Amino acid sequence: MKYIYQYIAVLAIFLVTGCDKFLDVEPKGKQLLQTVKDYDLWLNSQALTYETHVYTLYRFSDIYDIHPYNLNSITVTDLQYRWALQFEDPTLTPSIWSNFYNIIYYYNAVINGIDNAQGGSAQEKQKLKAEALLGRAHEYFYLVNLYGKIYNPSTADQDLSVPFVSSSDIVTITPPRSTVKQAYENIIADLNMALASLPADNATNRFRGSVAAANSMLARVYFYMRDYANARKYAELSLQAPSLMMLDYNAGVITATGFPNWPALVTRKDVIYARGAGAMSNVATVPVTLSFAQSFAAGDLRSYFIKDINKSTLSANPKRGTINYCYAYLASTTSPNMAGNANIGTSVAEMKLIIAEGAVRSGDLTTALQQLDDVRKNRFSPTGYAAFQSGDQAAILQKITDERLFELPFGGVRWLDMRRLSSEGKMPAVNRYDANGNVFETLQPNDPRYVLKIPLNILGYNPDMPQNQ
Secondary structure (H helix, E strand, O other): OOOOOOHHHHHHHHHHHOOOOOOOOOOOOOOOOHHHHHHHHHOOHHHHHHOOOOHHHHHOOOOOOOOOOOOOOOOHHHHHHHOOOOOOOOOOOHHHHHHHHHHHHHHHHHHHHHOOOOOOHHHHHHHHHHHHHHHHHHHHHHHHHHOOOOOOOOOOOOOOEOOOOOOOOOOOOOEEEEHHHHHHHHHHHHHHHOOOOOOOOOOOOOOOEEEEEEHHHHHHHHHHOOHHHHHHHHHHHHHHOOOOOOOHHHHHHHHOOOOOOOOOOHHHHEEOOOOEEEEEEEEEEEEHHHHHOOOOOOOHHHHHHHHEEOOOOOOOOOOOOOEEEEOOOOEOOOOOOEOOOOOEEEEEEHHHHHHHHHHHOOOHHHHHHHHHHHHOOOOOOOOOOOOOOOHHHHHHHHHHHHHHHHHHOOOOHHHHHHHHHHHHHOOOOOOEEEOOEEEEEOOOOOOHHEEEEEEEOHHHHHHOOOOOO
16 A cells, blocks of 8 residues: 555644644654653644534535535535535545544654653653543544444444554555444544543543543444443443533523623533534534524524524524524624634533433433433523423434434534434435525435545555445
8 A cells, every 4th residue: 555644644744833833743754742741732732632524514414405506516515515425626635534644643643652752750651642542532433434334233344444543653554444343443442541541530621631531432432333331331431520510501601692601612511522623613603404493492592503694693584595503603692702612522411412312222211311301401491491201212212312413413423423313214314405495415314425435535545445335
């Protein structure tokens, strides 16, 4: 195989020298981090803590049902919106693939270099290595869920995933694509290895690693393996950190004029492992479908995020193609105000919903309903609020599924949820419409387009690498 990683690392040179001075990647793989303090500072770098998921947004259901662009357009956004098999110029850097591998390269530099760093204790070095293992696992989790099939125990040892690169030497030959099973085994191994040396909590900086963060990532990993028992187990373990609690939208966070008291992501009490949304943190709004905008129940304070174009609230009679979800900016009644970046990392609410789903699938309806209520009562005005009650397992599971969409619509997992639900026969076909209401594209359940194609640019550097079918 060719040196795909060299191609990725060359891009990293420009990213690092333009933004941070903690690491200067050189063509022969030399890294200039020298002291334990250097490595510690580097783990705070936005190059590691903010990721570019902006293009995957446009693959979601519930993204606008009128295409605002020319249907003949070939921009990345437009092609992603139509689930094109290839959506990037093959002569340019593939944005999604390279973004993840750049961050992996940085984490590998820490994992492979920290033992030889100057200063610091052995315990400090092990802690930093553990944080890098956690970060690397997070990146590979997304890669396998973008470029590999959904985990299926009967085929996971045959389905192809992505190359697992553990070297920080940019001239190391890229390994072949691992199987989906191997990828998940590597991710789980990284997380289990990290647990032994991570601090119990990260209350002063949610972007940094902790036992709670690693357990929450294990919960997310097992959840998308559809191992719901283990997902519940690790979600419960993650919530043992004493600093964590639900963010109550009724407790001074939301007011008559907006969200002026929205806490910063770095210390938010409901964030377990903070990962910024990169380019999406600068996107004021994301257009959404009329059906999604109208699906919020009366009293649901999350409906505050839904706005008409150029209006402070959703009008009584909204029109298709004019509705926005305030993703990173939380609009006040006067103007959009930046109130903190959206989190695509793990949260208390996500863990509670994982516990709820694990419980209901095992027949523990009481726990499922309690966890569901723990989330919803913090999102609804208390006036007229009633906890969801049912003795029907299927009905509770559907309510949890609906709640994931309301709570995590742009939290980094919607595309993954669509894949998971599709594999279980619970994801309906998704249509794209023109201005006249005509369907011009449909994503069917179990559509092959739920797995991204390997970018043509990458295959050009690696002609022996098999393409997804």
